[in-house]
Amino acid sequence: MSSLRGPLLIAGLALAWGSNFLWIKVALEAFGPMQLTVARIVLGALFLLVVIAVRRERLPRDLATWRHLFVAALVGNTAPYTLYALGEIRVDSGIAGSLNATTPLWTLALGLAARQISRLTVPQFGGLLLGFGGCLLVFTPWDAGAVDPLGALCCLCAGLSYGISYLYMSRFLTPRQLSPTVLSAGQLLAACVLSAATLPLDPAGTPEWSTGPWLAMIVLGVVGSGFAYVLNYALIRTEGAVGASVVTYLIPIASLGLGFLVLGESVPLLAIAGVAAILVGVAASRRSAPIS
Numbered sequence: 001m002s003s004l005r006g007p008l009l010i011a012g013l014a015l016a017w018g019s020n021f022l023w024i025k026v027a028l029e030a031f032g033p034m035q036l037t038v039a040r041i042v043l044g045a046l047f048l049l050v051v052i053a054v055r056r057e058r059l060p061r062d063l064a065t066w067r068h069l070f071v072a073a074l075v076g077n078t079a080p081y082t083l084y085a086l087g088e089i090r091v092d093s094g095i096a097g098s099l100n101a102t103t104p105l106w107t108l109a110l111g112l113a114a115r116q117i118s119r120l121t122v123p124q125f126g127g128l129l130l131g132f133g134g135c136l137l138v139f140t141p142w143d144a145g146a147v148d149p150l151g152a153l154c155c156l157c158a159g160l161s162y163g164i165s166y167l168y169m170s171r172f173l174t175p176r177q178l179s180p181t182v183l184s185a186g187q188l189l190a191a192c193v194l195s196a197a198t199l200p201l202d203p204a205g206t207p208e209w210s211t212g213p214w215l216a217m218i219v220l221g222v223v224g225s226g227f228a229y230v231l232n233y234a235l236i237r238t239e240g241a242v243g244a245s246v247v248t249y250l251i252p253i254a255s256l257g258l259g260f261l262v263l264g265e266s267v268p269l270l271a272i273a274g275v276a277a278i279l280v281g282v283a284a285s286r287r288s289a290p291i292s
Contacts, residue, residue, distance in 0.1 A: 006243070009235040010282075013247045016228040018254020023216040023224065024088050024096075030213035032204025033085030036220070038195045041077055043221025044229065045192050048185035051230075057182050059189070066186070068172040073191035076165030077225070082198060083158035090151025097252055099155035101135035104128050104245040106163025111241060116167055127284025128242075130277050131249035137274025138252040163245065169233065170241035180233035188225065249278050 027036050052059070060066060088096050108128060111117035173183055207213075235244040253275050 006235070006238050009231055009238060010244075010247050010250060013228055013231040013235060014250035014254045016223050016231065017247070018251050018257075020220060020224045020251075023220045024085060026216035027213045027220060028085065028088060030207045030210045031217060032202040032207075033082060033089065034195070034198040034202035035204055035207060036085050036217060037078065037081040038192070038199060039217050040081065040221040040225045041188055041191045041195050043218060044225030045185065045188035047222045047226035048181060048188060048230070052181055052185050055181065057179060059182060060178060060186055065173075065176060065178070066190070068168075069183070069186045070190040070194070072165060072169050072173060073187045073194055075161045075168060077188065077191035078194040078198070080158035080161040080165075081195070083154045083161065087151045087154030087158065090148035091155065095152060096155045098135055099152060100159050100162075100251065101132055101248050102156065102159040103162045103166075103248040104242060105132060106160045107166045107242050107245040110163055111167050114167065116171060117242060123284045124242075127281040128246070129281070130284065131246060131281030134274040134277030134279075134281055135249055135252050137277060138271045140268075140270060159248075162248070166236065166241040166245045170236050170244075174233060174237040180230045180237065183233045184226070184229035188229065246282050249282055253278060 024036065031039065060069070084096060084100075087099075105128060108117065108125075169183075173187075176183075178186075232244070232247075235247065238244075
């Protein structure tokens, strides 16, 4: 069963995050980008506080852990959530998803530069590149027309921020004797404080009630932020930073599957080829090697 832990965590996290770009697009119909960031983080934190209360766990009490949680919250929540919300005002969700798939490559490059990753085998490196190419085949960003450079830059920087967060959490937080639920709750509480400071920068007025956007915001908070981050910490602890970051390659597969099963959307042949490339790439990238 232990050999299945990594794949099951990757699949669960990909499913939880697979529809996030769609939910962001829907929620932005009623919320400003900073409002959406704060709302989803607060909902995620409340959900996790209830979970740790039921499990009778405690939040960290030492200052050192909270310092690391605030850094992780900045690069893993507040910055990328805000950047994606700003980016998707200007670009399609497909473009955002494609640029999100740069996360494992950022994680690899930064990890090698910081010597947090000792070396990578040729199959692993090839798997990362193949997975990224598969994501491009699924999203086909070249069919989206003219791409707004500022919106694309926001999404690219969000992917970079996620890459930094994987390495940071892997080095400073997952080695601590704290459960993934406690670490996730602490990180989202820290993110609440940081994200609240961005609200005055949001030009949007008070959100009006609209069923679709509000439901999308709730799903983003409870599932895409709260539950997903428990899986994320567990995955980093099991697979390491680079191994955990490949989950972003599976997000388009989850998006395609949900669209086909729930909405009856068609799946182009190019997307099927992309899915095959992603699966082969992820399998190759997960071959054991001395990465951290």
